[in-house]
Amino acid sequence: MTLTQHDIDAEIAAEHAAYEKRVADGGPVEHHPRRDYAPYRSSVLRHPKQPPVTIDVTKDPELVELSSPAFGERDITVVDNDLTRQHTGEPVGERITVSGRLLDRNGRPVRGQLVEIWQANSAGRYAHQREQHDAPLDPNFTGVGRTLSDDDGFYRFTTVQPGPYPWRNHVNAWRPAHIHFSVFGSAFTQRLVTQMYFPNDPLFPYDPILQSVTDDAARQRLIATYDHSLSVPEFSLGYHWDIVLDGPNATWIEEGR
Amino acid sequence: MTKIDTSGPETVLPTPSHTVGPFYGYALPFRGGEDIAPVGHPDTITVHGYVYDGEGSPLPDALLEVWGPDPDGKPATADGSMRRDPASGGFLGRNGVEFTGFGRIQTDANGHWYARTLRPGARGAGAPHVSVCVFARGLLVHLFTRIYLPGDEALLATDPLLSRVHAERRDTLIAADEGNGTYRFDIRLQGEGETVFLEFQ
Numbered sequence: 258m259t260l261t262q263h264d265i266d267a268e269i270a271a272e273h274a275a276y277e278k279r280v281a282d283g284g285p286v287e288h289h290p291r292r293d294y295a296p297y298r299s300s301v302l303r304h305p306k307q308p309p310v311t312i313d314v315t316k317d318p319e320l321v322e323l324s325s326p327a328f329g330e331r332d333i334t335v336v337d338n339d340l341t342r343q344h345t346g347e348p349v350g351e352r353i354t355v356s357g358r359l360l361d362r363n364g365r366p367v368r369g370q371l372v373e374i375w376q377a378n379s380a381g382r383y384a385h386q387r388e389q390h391d392a393p394l395d396p397n398f399t400g401v402g403r404t405l406s407d408d409d410g411f412y413r414f415t416t417v418q419p420g421p422y423p424w425r426n427h428v429n430a431w432r433p434a435h436i437h438f439s440v441f442g443s444a445f446t447q448r449l450v451t452q453m454y455f456p457n458d459p460l461f462p463y464d465p466i467l468q469s470v471t472d473d474a475a476r477q478r479l480i481a482t483y484d485h486s487l488s489v490p491e492f493s494l495g496y497h498w499d500i501v502l503d504g505p506n507a508t509w510i511e512e513g514r
Numbered sequence: 515m516t517k518i519d520t521s522g523p524e525t526v527l528p529t530p531s532h533t534v535g536p537f538y539g540y541a542l543p544f545r546g547g548e549d550i551a552p553v554g555h556p557d558t559i560t561v562h563g564y565v566y567d568g569e570g571s572p573l574p575d576a577l578l579e580v581w582g583p584d585p586d587g588k589p590a591t592a593d594g595s596m597r598r599d600p601a602s603g604g605f606l607g608r609n610g611v612e613f614t615g616f617g618r619i620q621t622d623a624n625g626h627w628y629a630r631t632l633r634p635g636a637r638g639a640g641a642p643h644v645s646v647c648v649f650a651r652g653l654l655v656h657l658f659t660r661i662y663l664p665g666d667e668a669l670l671a672t673d674p675l676l677s678r679v680h681a682e683r684r685d686t687l688i689a690a691d692e693g694n695g696t697y698r699f700d701i702r703l704q705g706e707g708e709t710v711f712l713e714f715q
Contacts, residue, residue, distance in 0.1 A: 288528045290654040297533075299652030302568035303703050309657075309713040310679060317674065319638025321583050322645050322658070322714060326616030329593030334603050343603065357516070362528065364520030375541030383537040401541040437535060439542060445581050446714040448647055450656060451532040469654050470530040478529050482516045499518040503528035505714055 260298075260427040262463060268296040269468045276471035288503065290469035297465040298426050314446065314505045322445045323507055328371040328405060338404040340376075340416035348398035350379025350417030352493035355481065358410040359440060360501045361447070363508060366410025373439040374402045374414060381420030381434075390422050415493060421460055433460035433467060438500065446504035453498050454480045531656065534649040536575060539620060543577070544596045546607035547618040550580070550631035553610035557585045560696045561661055561689060562628035565621050565648065568704030572625020575651050578701075580617045580629050580661075582644035587635030590615030633663070633695075641666065641673040643687075648701060658712040661699045662688045679710055686710050 272294065276287060292304035314320055336342045341352060355374075359367040377383050377400065380392040384399050402414050419434045435452040442448065454467065461467055470476040478501075487495020519525040534542075551558040565576040583589050595614040597606040608614065619627045634642040643660040662670060670676055676684055686709045689697035701709050 289531045292654050292657075294654055297652070297654065299533075300654055301652075302571075303573075303650055303652035304654075305657065305708055305711055306568075306704055307683070307708050307710070309711045310675065311713045311715050312675060314714055317638045317640065320640070320714075321581065321589055321634075321637055321643070324581075324589035326581055326595065326614060327591055327593040328595070331594055332596040332598060334598045334600050336603065337598075358518070360518055360520065360526065362526060363523070364518070364526040373542065375538060383540075385537040385540050387539075388537060399540070437532075437538065437541070439534075439538075445645055445647070446658075448579070448656060449529065449531060450534050450649055451529055452535075466532060466654075469532075475527070475530050478516060478527065479532070480516060484517075498516045500529045501518055501526055503531075 262427060262429055265296050265427050265430070265465055266463070269465060272296060273468070273471050286475075287472050288475045290471070294465070294469040297469055315510050318510045325370075325441055325443055325445050325447070328441070330405070332371070333403045333405060338402055338414050340398065340400060340402045340414065343399055344397040346397040348378065348395050348417050350398075352415065353418050354413065354415050354487050354489055354493045354495045355436065355453070355498060356411060356413040356487055356495070357498040357500060359406040359412060360410055360499060361442065361506055361508070362501065362503060366406070366408070367442050367502060368406055368408055368410060370406050370441045370443070372404050372406060372412045374416075374436050376400045376416065376419040376436045377422055379417050379420050381422035392420070392422070418455070426465060431460050431463065433458040433464050440500055440502065442502040442504070442506060444504065444506035447502040447506055448504070449500070449502055452479065455496065456480055456483055531654065533651060533654050534577060536651045538577060539575070543618060543620045544607065545605040547595075548627070548629045549608065550614065550617040550629060552613055555632060557633045558630055558695065559633045559663070560628055560630045561644070561699050562626065562696070563698050563700040564625045565627065565650070565701045566625070566703065570705070573621055573650055574623045574625050576621045576625070576627070577649040578619045578621070578627055579647040579649075580619070580631065580644050581647075582615055582631060582634040583637050584613055584615065585633050585635045587637035587642070636669070639674050641669045641676065653703070657703070658714070659701065659709055660687055660712065663697060664688050664691050675712070683710050
């Protein structure tokens with residue numbers, strides 16, 4: 258049986274309605290996807306069926322998970338945050354500047370932590386050998402970046418606008434353009450891997466990965482804002498995207514939560 | 515909505531998680547990611563295993579991160595897990611001297627992974643363990659678990675986490691001793707023998 262976009266649309270709508278009902282019945286706002294989200298078919302055999310065992314970090318301030326690995330200047334290079342300068346020539350595509358702040362749940366800057374990104378090139382092709390999409394590779398673009406957040410929690414990358422690309426979740430499945438982000442906090446419990454999207458992408462409603470975030474407001478937090486003050490004259494368009502790390506950290510204990 | 519208003523807690527809401535996807539392999543893994551122990555350190559252990567899905571098939575595209583304290587129970591503070599070559603932009607990897615406590619390992623085509631690290635020391639109220647974070651295509655939010663080492667049954671019996679987990683599931687958190695400092699730890703994402711996963715609050 259061929260799985261069509263129409264089928265997936267119906268499943269996405271049903272999941273959304275089920276979430277709305279949970280909230281109407283007094284359930285909590287769900288900021289993250291459920292791991293069991295069938296419209297994204299790869300999740301079916303890869304989510305636990307048993308509930309997680311919860312650990313209250315306030316009961317043991319010595320938990321190793323309340324500390325986090327350290328990364329320093331020797332773990333990055335000077336061109337790591339400029340994906341347009343990693344080869345001898347200029348990559349093809351619309352140059353963009355992506356910047357924002359790394360914050361904890363108290364709104365405090367998360368300083369000196371590693372921010373890693375990876376993305377498709379402007380034609381929607383990843384520089385990965387298993388990538389099957391028949392779009393051109395760009396010899397001047399790999400699509401990998403790293404930086405450390407600064408003292409105010411800011412990160413900043415220069416890259417090119419990634420293209421949307423097809424995948425095989427169902428027939429005619431296309432991912433909206435996005436940049437993958439991997440971020441560390443001051444505690445290992447705050448670890449986050451996610452994806453940043455660009456405003457007004459027409460593919461949003463069709464994408465089961467974005468729609469796995471069933472809360473409308475939470476989904477909006479994955480979409481960057483065009484920010485003219487970040488645009489660089491004669492060079493790039495600017496996007497602002499703040500990242501708020503979930504999960505308890507040491508301040509949970511200081512404040513006795 | 516992507517400039518966060520930090521004036522009050524009600525506007526500081528978390529950025530949702532997403533899957534790591536299938537194509538992180540040229541971005542996140544780094545040279546020597548699995549060789550965490552300083553070269554020749556006498557407290558070196560090897561932990562290895564498979565990651566399985568709900569049908570018992572190994573995952574050739576899972577990514578594990580491990581984070582553990584040193585043999586004295588202290589979390590590492592040294593950076594330098596990746597160390598980069600400023601000339602080529604490539605990875606120099608660890609220097610073989612300092613212990614960063616952090617490893618990042620992609621399962622191989624058979625779904626197998628290993629990490630060589632230092633035997634973790636006891637810390638806080640718990641029995642010694644290494645913390646693990648699992649990422650994979652299809653996994654919309656990463657999963658935390660822990661690798662406890664067998665041997666000191668009295669200590670394991672009083673561990674605040676292990677003592678709360680049902681007996682039949684508890685063993686999913688304890689590696690099997692294979693001798694010579696080698697331990698087996700499989701991760702089952704779903705179904706029979708499903709690994710105990712953790713949520714920190």
